[in-house]
Amino acid sequence: MRKTRFTGVYENPSTNRKYEGRPDVCFYITFKDNGKKVFEKVGWRSEGYTAAYASDVRSERVRDIRHGKSSPQGRKGELTINDAWALYLEKWLHGKPSEQSDEALYRLWLAPAFGMKKMAGVRPVDIEEFKNRMLAQRSPQTVKHALGLLRRVYRKMAAWGEYKGDIPTVSVPMPKVDNGRLRFLTPDEAVRLVEALRKRSVLWADVSLVSLHAGLRLDEILGLQACHVDIDNRLLHVMDAKCGTRTVPLADRGLCEMLRQRKAACSGAEDFVFKNRNGERINNISQTVVRVIQDLGFNHGITDRRHKVVFHTLRHTFGSWMAQRGVPLYVIGELMGHSTLEMTRRYSKLCPETKVDALSFITQAMNSGKSE
Structure with a gap:
């Protein structure tokens, strides 16, 4: 993690993902909300984000706080799935072997379906419908990974005190997966x-x-x-x-x-x-x-x-x-x-x-x- 020329903006080169032949870079911002230092992910260069754009996001956060609005991380109980994902990525997933695959799974499937929803507003029936839609396009194993990732995000938010409520994935049966390998080598x-x-x-x-x-x-x-x-x-x-x-x-x-x-x-x-x-x-x-x-x-x-x-x-x-x-x-x-x-x-x-x-x-x- 290193500073950029913009105040409160940092960049973190990836060790395992590339963009245009060079290590991809993720941009983060930091600011204070009610005296507490907040560290927020903005996005990857491969997704079109830049240090200048991250600086603009930071300016919006600071302006909102000055006028009495909390940052997304400061709204306990009102977190959206996207807010929760940003925290999960920053505090838990970053640097782990599964970071790249989990981030792709979230970006391609979970974010479009649930990203803008509040955590408390996601119902088991919503997840069941998502599961059925995804099963029509992907293998049961991939769907199981996606539901498992969503469940882990909920559990981490609950463990960190960022979310109080039911975990909607609990009552949704996981897809049955036959992982039994039949082929072995002579x-x-x-x-x-x-x-x-x-x-x-x-x-x-x-x-x-x-x-x-x-x-x-x-x-x-x-x-x-x-x-x-x-x-x-x-x-x-x-x-x-x-x-x-x-x-x-x-x-x-x-x-x-x-x-x-x-x-x-x-x-x-x-x-x-x-x-x-x-x-x-x-x-x-x-x-x-x-x-x-x-x-x-x-x-x-x-x-x-x-x-x-x-x-x-x-x-x-x-x-x-x-x-x-x-x-x-x-x-x-x-x-x-x-x-x-x-x-x-x-x-x-x-x-x-x-x-x-x-x-x-x-x-x-x-x-x-x-x-x-």
Whole structure:
């Protein structure tokens, strides 16, 4: 965050979004309302905002306050969804990995539908109608993300004392999403994928190996720090993951050696094992991975997303291979960090021989009884 030549106007270059080949810039203004310092987002340069325009907005805010009108942030109980979003973005979302995707979701869908409405004026029926309209154009998963984002904004405003009232999303059922990946790689496909990635990006080939050999989610891999890699005991400590902290054994020697080298290259215990050229955490999947999968033709002619190969397919491959080799489901669930056994049951269809072996014990027991 840095000052501009306009009083009370600041600009913040983005680390992950571009505009005209350069980092996009977001403009903010600051002023006092009833003795309290207010910090308000105005908008992005890519949206047409400039420092001069932000200065004009600030002048309006100051003029309104001088004549007895509170700023949008000062009207507790009368916040519009747009006001609440500005606070949420400023105080909570800014700088987080999901900032860019959440901001796009809000700008394209939530703002047109609810932006000018007061928080207290949004009814469950309004959200239900919005859900149905969006489902006609987008996948259930995207709609679920949008409703979840709106719910988080309401909850944060309530937690911060900016809103007192019902949260209208509570009584609206979320769309049912079938996220179960059906496609997993054969050993030959896995080798081809890693080799093709290594020719274009050693980093993403190594990231892929961790997912294949340890079953980690992408975000878990990118969040690994040097202190999480225990080479002596051949363990990975997956901290603060989606379903809690867990420890995963490192069974593959090649994987251990790769992680040992990457850990040795870290400058400190909290340095990220996989980082970008600036030494910072990577937040998104590289387009290199997408292009390699496309070039290998894994998704040629496939329209059902459950059958498409994506990076998450590597984690699903890990679980599928475990199941095919008769590893108990509860062990697979613990290794993969599943919160419920229901999530692991999808792999049960891949171990029919285990079921046959289990049933054979009944036959053996009956035969032993007859012999007596």
